[in-house]
Amino acid sequence: MSVDVVYSDVVFMKRNEVVSNYPDQSQLDVYTEKKLKDLQQLHSALNENFAETSSFLIYNKDHNKCVTAVSANVEVASCDESSKAQHFRWISSSRIISLSYSLCLGADEIENRAKIILLPCNESNPRQTWECKDGNLFGLMGHPLHLNHGNSDEKNMMLFKGTGVWSHWLIYGTEENLCYHGYQEMSSIGGNSCGKPCHFPFKFDGKWYADCTVDGRKDGRLWCSTEKDYNIGGKWGFCPPKTCPKDWEYHAGKCYYFSKKTLDWTKSRDTCISDGGHLVIINSKDEQEFLMSIITMKYKERFWIGLTDEKTEGQWLWVDNTELSLGYWHENEPDDWKVEKLGEDCVIITPADLKSWSDVACSKSFRRICETRSSRQT
Missing domain, CATH: 3.10.100.10 (Mannose-Binding Protein A, subunit A)
Incomplete structure (x- = not known):
């Protein structure tokens, strides 16, 4: 399904139908190529003030390494904030998503030494629900099993019942545990969802998105679906901008x-x-x-x-x-x-x-x- 922008602030076109309750289609301004180019340049500049929502790197101080997604596998590597494969984000009070793959952090089994993998996000799957525990321990919710690297010869991370330093994790660049930047609901702006929160991850044209996207728009503005599958309900809104104090x-x-x-x-x-x-x-x-x-x-x-x-x-x-x-x-x-x-x-x-x-x-x-x-x- 193609989505074309015909109005810079409000309207998507879906199969030539206006996905909006905009009062009068005759009022819509169909932009010329030059106007679209101007809009792209404008919103490219505006998008410098947007970013991934509260993403962080998962860091082990003893190894001095960060968690990284490698396809469906989860390993560690030297920390690199410019690598999207190392960026994760809470999408609920207990689920963490990989921004590079739009899949959730999980385990293949609920048992000691089970492999850590990325899974399709599922609110009811206990293998992908996490919690912060004593100190900087981090593990499966309701189980004495912790995110671990180093207690086996495998490159891949695993669940481990031990509580040593290789099971302790921080937000990279801080002394805070992984729950410090917990789930924050993001209300959408404009669109046709009346301010409903963005739904992450959401599906659009067969692809999953862990964050706001410009895909499907010609003006370069970031948007999100407010339902799990945009192509079913067509509900959406713009993402609010990231802001800094004056003079920052x-x-x-x-x-x-x-x-x-x-x-x-x-x-x-x-x-x-x-x-x-x-x-x-x-x-x-x-x-x-x-x-x-x-x-x-x-x-x-x-x-x-x-x-x-x-x-x-x-x-x-x-x-x-x-x-x-x-x-x-x-x-x-x-x-x-x-x-x-x-x-x-x-x-x-x-x-x-x-x-x-x-x-x-x-x-x-x-x-x-x-x-x-x-x-x-x-």
């Missing part, structure tokens, strides 16, 4: 504030916290490239980031106490320059190439980059 920059589900005032590192850290965020933690090449693009194009200034070795010389920790695993040091950095009596224990990012970090004295004054998660308008 949006990127990949996060908001960034580039300050104009300069402070020392400690005051910069505390100010970010009081503003509802933290000094930026850079977890991926994509994030580093984004920050560099803003700094070089807009500011051409040096900024504090949330990295320091104040506690132990040479042991670089982010402000959330996670260890540095991926660095973008400038040539010959860090050097803890001895001319500085107090050493150089804090890090700035400079308007240079990709490798742009330098260690400097924490008492110096620079601008700061604060970071927080974006919120979705509802």
